[in-house]
Amino acid sequence: MPRSAEVVAPLPARGRARVQAALGSVRRLPLYIVVGLGAVLMVLPFYWMVVTAVSPAPDIIAFPPKWIPSRITWEHFQEAWVKAPWLTYYKNSLVVATVSVGLSVLFGLFAGYAFAVYDFPLQNVLFLVILGTLMVPVQVTSVALYVFLSRIGWVDTYPGILAPNFASAFGVYMIRQAIKAVPMDLIDAARIDGAGEARIVATVVLPLIKPTVAAVAMLLFLSSWNDFLWPVIVINSVSLRTLPVGIALFKDPYGFINYGPLMAGTVITIGPMLLAYAFSQRFMIRGIALTGLR
Amino acid sequence: MASIRHSAGALLGRAHRRHYLQAYLFISPVIVLFTLFRIWPSLQTLYFSFFKVELLKGRLTYVGLQNFIDLAQDEIFRRAIANTLIYALTIVPLSAFLAMILAVLFSEHFHLRELFKAVYFAPMVTSTVAAAVVWWWLYNPQFGLFNSVLRVLHLPEQPWLLSSRMALPSVIIFSIWKTLGYNMVIYIAALQAIPAMFYEAATIDGAGPFQRFVRITLPLLAPTTTFILIYNTIFAFQVFDQVLVLTGGGPAFSTNVVVLELYTQAFQRYRFGYASAEAMVLFLFILGVTVLQYFYSRRFEVAY
Numbered sequence: 099m100p101r102s103a104e105v106v107a108p109l110p111a112r113g114r115a116r117v118q119a120a121l122g123s124v125r126r127l128p129l130y131i132v133v134g135l136g137a138v139l140m141v142l143p144f145y146w147m148v149v150t151a152v153s154p155a156p157d158i159i160a161f162p163p164k165w166i167p168s169r170i171t172w173e174h175f176q177e178a179w180v181k182a183p184w185l186t187y188y189k190n191s192l193v194v195a196t197v198s199v200g201l202s203v204l205f206g207l208f209a210g211y212a213f214a215v216y217d218f219p220l221q222n223v224l225f226l227v228i229l230g231t232l233m234v235p236v237q238v239t240s241v242a243l244y245v246f247l248s249r250i251g252w253v254d255t256y257p258g259i260l261a262p263n264f265a266s267a268f269g270v271y272m273i274r275q276a277i278k279a280v281p282m283d284l285i286d287a288a289r290i291d292g293a294g295e296a297r298i299v300a301t302v303v304l305p306l307i308k309p310t311v312a313a314v315a316m317l318l319f320l321s322s323w324n325d326f327l328w329p330v331i332v333i334n335s336v337s338l339r340t341l342p343v344g345i346a347l348f349k350d351p352y353g354f355i356n357y358g359p360l361m362a363g364t365v366i367t368i369g370p371m372l373l374a375y376a377f378s379q380r381f382m383i384r385g386i387a388l389t390g391l392r
Numbered sequence: 393m394a395s396i397r398h399s400a401g402a403l404l405g406r407a408h409r410r411h412y413l414q415a416y417l418f419i420s421p422v423i424v425l426f427t428l429f430r431i432w433p434s435l436q437t438l439y440f441s442f443f444k445v446e447l448l449k450g451r452l453t454y455v456g457l458q459n460f461i462d463l464a465q466d467e468i469f470r471r472a473i474a475n476t477l478i479y480a481l482t483i484v485p486l487s488a489f490l491a492m493i494l495a496v497l498f499s500e501h502f503h504l505r506e507l508f509k510a511v512y513f514a515p516m517v518t519s520t521v522a523a524a525v526v527w528w529w530l531y532n533p534q535f536g537l538f539n540s541v542l543r544v545l546h547l548p549e550q551p552w553l554l555s556s557r558m559a560l561p562s563v564i565i566f567s568i569w570k571t572l573g574y575n576m577v578i579y580i581a582a583l584q585a586i587p588a589m590f591y592e593a594a595t596i597d598g599a600g601p602f603q604r605f606v607r608i609t610l611p612l613l614a615p616t617t618t619f620i621l622i623y624n625t626i627f628a629f630q631v632f633d634q635v636l637v638l639t640g641g642g643p644a645f646s647t648n649v650v651v652l653e654l655y656t657q658a659f660q661r662y663r664f665g666y667a668s669a670e671a672m673v674l675f676l677f678i679l680g681v682t683v684l685q686y687f688y689s690r691r692f693e694v695a696y
Contacts, residue, residue, distance in 0.1 A: 126502055133497055137511045140569065144514070146537050147526045163540040205421045212418035216411050224423065231430040233682050237630045237651045238671045241658045242436035243429065245447060264425040295414050324519040326633045327651070331659055342521040346637060349525050357529050367522040375517045379510040382517060386574060387581035 144372065150361035151175065158357055174358035175366070178348075181359065184366050186337060187344035193256065194329075194340055195322040198263035199315050203273075205265045206314070210273030211299050215285060225274075228267050236262045236328050244331055258332045259340070263322055269314050272389060276310035277303055313385035323371070341367050437675075440668035447664055459669035469670065471645050472653040475560060476677075479649060480628035483564050487571045488620050494572070495579030496609065509580070513573035520570060524637035527566045528553070531638070556646035559639050563647055566634055571627075575620050582616035583609070615689070622685040629677050650674050 150158055151174050153167035178184075212218075213225050236243070243262065244253065252258035280303055288298045304311065326342040333339055339347070345367045349360060375382060441460070444453040463469050498509060515523060530537045531552040539549040552562045586609070594604050632651040635641060641648035641656070650670065658667035 126500065129497055129500060129502060133494070133502075133508050136494065137508050140511050140515065140572075142537075143523065143526045143530060143569070146530060150529065159535040161540055162544050163537055205425070208418040209422040212415040216415040218412050218415040221415075224419065227431070228422065228426060231426060231434070233678060234430065234434045234675060235630055235678070237632065237654070238675045238678070239430065239433040239437055241654070241664050241667045241671055242433040242440055244658070245440070245445070245664060246428075246433055246436065248447065261429045264429055265422045267426075267430075270422060295411075295418075320517060324521075326519070326521045327655070331655070342519045342633075345519070345522045345525055349528070349637065357532075357535070360525065361529060364522045364525050368518045371517060371519070372514065375514060376510075379513065380506070383509065383513055383577055386513075386516070387577050 147361050147364050150357055151365045153358070155358060174356075174362040177356070178359040178362040178366060182344055182348050182363065183336065184344070184363075187339055187341045187367075190259075190338055191323055191340040191342075194259050194263075195319050197256075198260055198266075198322045199318045201260075201264055202266040202269045202318050203311060203315050206269035206273045207299060207304065207311070208296075209265075209270045210277055211295075211303060213270070213274045214277035214280075215282070228270055232267045232271075240328065240331055247332065253332055254334045254338060256338070259329050259338070261332075262328055263318075263325075266314075266318055268389075269318060272310055272314050273307065276307040280306050310388070312381075313388050316382060316385050317389060437668045437671050440665050441672045443665045443668075445664035445668070447662065455665070459666050460672075462666065463669055463673065468645055468648065469650075469653060472648045472650050473673070475645075475647060476629060476631070476649045478560065479564060479567075479631060480625050482561075483567050483571070483628055484621055484624045486564075487568050487575055487624060488617065490568070491572055491575030491620070492579050492613065492617070494576045495583055496605065498576070498580050499583045509577075512576055515570045516573045520633040521637055523570060524566060524634040527569075527634075528638055531562055553639050554643060556642075556644045559643060559647045563631075563634055563638055566638065567628075567631070570634070571624065575624070578620060579613065579616060582613055586612050618685070618688050622681055622688070625681050626678050629674060629681075650677075 149165070149167060152170045152172070153164065154169060154171050154173075157164045157167050209228075213221065239262075247253050247258050247261060252261065284302055284306075285298055288302045293301070324342060325340070326346065329340045329343050330346065333343060345363055348363045440452075442454060442456060444455050444459075445451075446453075494512065498505065533539055533549065533551055533554055536552070538552065542549050551558055553559050590608050590612075591604055594608055599607065630651055631649050632655065635647050635649050635652050636655075639647040641652050651674070654667045654670045654674065657663045657670060
């Protein structure tokens, strides 16, 4: 809430304002302590992951715990790197996430446009059916979906991993909501100018709803990138494993003795994502806030 | 094209007919994919739940309600239901409560606010599996950080994931860490939507910070709270990744949850029919919460 004494103070009162600002900071000390302590707890697992990954072996099991490594070593990364094909995992995650985002947004854009702009028979029924699938998560349908995919030979293939992500009800819904806010006059004007419907979607509607599309794409990318249950069900081959499947299976054979390489593996898995987040956190947080408040 | 020659009525008629086609053309990919990969498997799950499914032999044997009768008597499944409910009923209110407090604190202006907000949100963007692997190491009873710190402070060390009493709470602590940022961001956005004049008026009327919170913030956040509670509950029913990594459902089934149970039955014991019945029970739980949401959100529409 507005608490801007230090901002609006007129020039002659500068000194007093400074005192007030200082007082304000003191009053906010409990706030800093609570928020700061919480933040330390939030960061702690990430910090410890990195410290373990770069500490020499004796440091890892030392007591009292060594918060700062006695020296930095890359040997755990070397060990983790040769024990699993991380680049393959990255490639698979990237392919799966990119294709699911691309197709979901493309299909969602046209379906969202149709649901927002046209009147056609069965419109509401079809829309409700699509929304209804939100209620049936892959956790519920996994068994039957697996049986179906095994019949059409899609188990252990890229299309198999993508099957539940091909089209997103969430995407269709969000995009339709955004297009509903676009003035019909703009679309009609484009029609009078002779633009085809597909072209209107691409050149008139899309630029106007870019923030929603970006937020939806980001969320779909995140959920596909981090998805675990369905890939672990449908993938058998090492060469098709995505990152979450890779790290989960990396833990089992080596984990119980070698914590160093295991933490190096988690850094390899989530490090780049955390970095990407560090650079785009404002955008990501705004995207979540935008789509979460329905 | 040169459509000036047509009369307005004919033009509109033609445009509409074309738009029917256009509309169906535009929605057909979504409809086809949804039918194949969402709706069809949903109906199949219901169908399979009445059968013994032997995938390798390609054989379906109708067993009626037998799967459900077996489920009701299955000690392990009942335990999985109980664990899932305990998990949901603990993590959802705790995470929502902490998130609301944080969001209220974050509505103050202070230095590094955006940085702190980003820190709280960071677990949300990381893979649950990888984060759980890190926590598995933190929870290690011998060399893990948590027990090391307790030892330094001369506090009793904990068995964490190894004890059937503490394993589920340990999973819940992880999940709070993972979900807190999301709920906090939703609450922050909701708080920003509350007009400042409400607070100004209350302050003029002599309301203290606590009164302002109880009389203004809490009621105006009610729809957001409902959304968070419902959404988190549905999500909590689907918990799987962290349980598989942290405990594998143990010790002694103390952290076995419905999705893990379903996964084990289907993909390790190949009892697809039985697992489908378990999936139907999970669906009924989700349906129940969704129906609840429907009535609640209607009540709020009346209230405001």
